[in-house]
Amino acid sequence: MTAEESAIDRYRSMIVYGPFYRTLLRLAIPLMILEAVNVSYNLADAYWLGLWGGATFTVPRLTRPTYMLFEAVFMGLGAANLAMMSQYIGGRRYEEAARTFSQFLTVSIALGAMLMVAYVEVNDYLVRYVVRAPPELIGPVIEYANIISLDVFLYGLDAVFTNALHSVGNTRLPAAAGIVSASMNFVLDPVLIMGIAGLRGMGPAGAALATVASRLAKVFILASSFRREFPGVGMRLSGRFDGLWLRRVVAVGGPMYLRQALNSVGIMFQHSIINSFGVVATQSYTIGFLFMDVAEAIVRGSTTPIAIMVGQNLGAGNLGRARDIALRSCLTMGGITAVISLLLFLAREALASVFTSDAAVIEESMRFLGVFLPTLPFLTMLFVGVAVGRGSGSTVVPMAITFARMWGMRIALAYTLSLVLGMGVSGVWIAISLGNVVAGLASVAWIAVGKWCRPIV
Secondary structure (H helix, E strand, O other): OOHHHHHHHHHHHHHOOHHHHHHHHHHHHHHHHHHHHHHHHHHHHHHHHHOOOOHHHHHHHHHHHHHHHHHHHHHHEEEEEHHHHHHHHOOOOOOHHHHHHHHHHHHHHHHHHHHHHHHHHHHHHHHHHHOOOOOOOOHHHHHHHHHHHHHHHHHHHHHHHHHHHHHHHHHHHHHHHHHHHHHHHHHHHHHHHHHHOOOOOHHHHHHHHHHHHHHHHHHHHHHHHHHHHHHOOOOOOOOOOHHHHHHHHHHHHHHHHHHHHHHHHHHHHHHHHOOOOOOHHHHHHHHHHHHHHHHHHHHHHHHHHHHHHHHHHHHHEEOOOOOOOOHHHHHHHHHHHHHHHHHHHHHHHHHHOOOOOOOOHHHHHHHHHHHHHHHHHHHHHHHHHHHHHHHHHOOOOHHHHHHHHHHHHHHHHHHHHHOOOOOHHHHHHHHHHHHHHHHHHHHHHHHHHHOOOOOOO
């Protein structure tokens, strides 16, 4: 056994045989720290943009769904390759895991370059006619998105190295790289947004530049670390693509791609509905989802470890342990989110006032948060279900649940309540919240009795 295989085997033994909570914590703590840093950065981003001028703190949130549409390709590729690599490693089939990585890297470089160009070409149309950004924000949103298009290519490379390291069970290196990147963003944000020492402030464009520069630093750290940790694998590009690999990418990654792509288009239409009620509604929506980011930070840090643990145990033939991991994760993460949501609910007005002093925005934010925050534990259960799908390679049902939540509840029901029945923007808040509850309960049912508990390799 080579030194590389011996290192991988140590991670594998912990994941396949170690105690559930100890293993989950060991894998998740670095990613929880990273998520906490990322959330802090997002809050700081909103804060500095709020100082720059009124509603401009909504620009990153308005840009997010258009970016997600292109990010979805790498979400699908990442899900498929994480499932394959983690299950190969669980079965000690290390050469096949290395070959999978090479194909993943090659495809991501080619697709990243093409998608970066495509994003610039269609962004103006999406912002104006699909998202329907408020007129006073169209210019800043388009400028922000044109710069952030560079991040599409970098995100693809980030996904390759992060998923490869995660499939082994190494969550520390990607977390450390992410923390360095987010810290860099913290420093660059006030400088590029507000300006300093004679440097002219750039507003939202400065925020986008800070994000791209920080992602570039992260990719460099990840690539260097991966090459150092696994010199036998290296960063070789693949000259040919295995037919079985392609079929698995389509079968496993296709539903995850559709999930993210349909989700992004759905959020665009949801923005369109909300934006039709004016900039106060837009700002209230942004504040509500900043609260969600805080409540879900720990959960997002845990979803990848859950996927790794499920994948490696399925690859090792421990089907009962894989199902137990999924169920216990769902209940544990849902409980943690419930506690955090309660604390945020109690402090919601004081926290919302950090981002705006507009009394109308704060009042509308309170209405949204009053119905939205209590449903976040159910949203956590959906996230855990998606993680189980990523680890097992069974991605169709999580995609279907997400589709029903987005298009059945957050679009169709929101449109009916707000516009057809005349409830206004409050109808949107109710539909979003009900969607969380329905999707969460459906995910728990699928985890408990679904036919996902079998390997794909």
